Amino acid sequence: MITIDALMVCLDLSDIDEKLVAFTRSICERLDVRKVYFVHNIKLYELGDDFRELIGEVDLAKEVEDNITDIVAEQFGNTTAYEILVSEEPNTEVLLADLVKRYKIKLTLLGKKMSDKSTGAQGTKLLRILPCSVLVFPETASFNIKKVLVPIDFSAASVHALQLSQNLSGQLGLQLEIMHVYRIPSQFFPLISEEKAVRKAEELVKGKFAELQKRHQEIAHVPYTLVRAANKSIAERIVLHLKKGHQDLLVLGLKGNNPLPSLSLGSVPTEMYNTDINVPLWMVYSETVIKR
Missing domain, CATH: 3.40.50.620 (HUPs)
Known part of the structure; x- marks a missing residue:
């Protein structure tokens, strides 16, 4: 029997997130998954000065976490124990690799857009650095x-x-x-x-x-x-x-x-x-x- 003690789901706040969370639910309903970690890293260095000034005193991490919480509540529910992790680190790949080791992640779930929407460079980096198996879910795939x-x-x-x-x-x-x-x-x-x-x-x-x-x-x-x-x-x-x-x-x-x-x-x-x-x-x- 396949048992996944810890599953990490990487979210990027794009349209594919809802499909990815729904697919995660499908996995948890069919396999023995003990815990799911929904993860997003805010790349503050990519935010321009104008945007930083615009958000002012807004707690961006809290806003992102609330957004993910809404998606998880709608698409995942209480299917399996889960935790939402939002970080503000300069290097997403290193952060995720660290999370894999820290939480003993056995499988990471990545969403993938079609080539006309994304170069896939981020995903390729993650595939090379993450010390665990990876399940890639294309945006056009079926559950x-x-x-x-x-x-x-x-x-x-x-x-x-x-x-x-x-x-x-x-x-x-x-x-x-x-x-x-x-x-x-x-x-x-x-x-x-x-x-x-x-x-x-x-x-x-x-x-x-x-x-x-x-x-x-x-x-x-x-x-x-x-x-x-x-x-x-x-x-x-x-x-x-x-x-x-x-x-x-x-x-x-x-x-x-x-x-x-x-x-x-x-x-x-x-x-x-x-x-x-x-x-x-x-x-x-x-x-x-x-x-x-």
């Missing part, structure tokens, strides 16, 4: 999750993501599909037959799947799909498969090869985050990686 896709490359990180996805699917009665995107070095064509190369590559990957299923009996009957990258990136193939399969959640394992706080996202998760997709993206670090 109704029935099908889960987990791409794997047979690394320990992707196997961990697969195990979490299997537990999640079993707990909530979801459909789970595994996919693997493979490449064939094109520089050897036409020296060797492309057809034979594809056949050989798929035989090798199927062998890896067979070995994986022997080691992890719980995923033995989960359907998997092999996809050749061909002239596209792995992330592009994942996006195309999402559209074809109509999955509602994407789960990716993060390797974390570098020491904290600069965890390594990897090229595929980074590209997936920077792509406009309509499903939540759960990027998972294993406990082993987090404790390094």
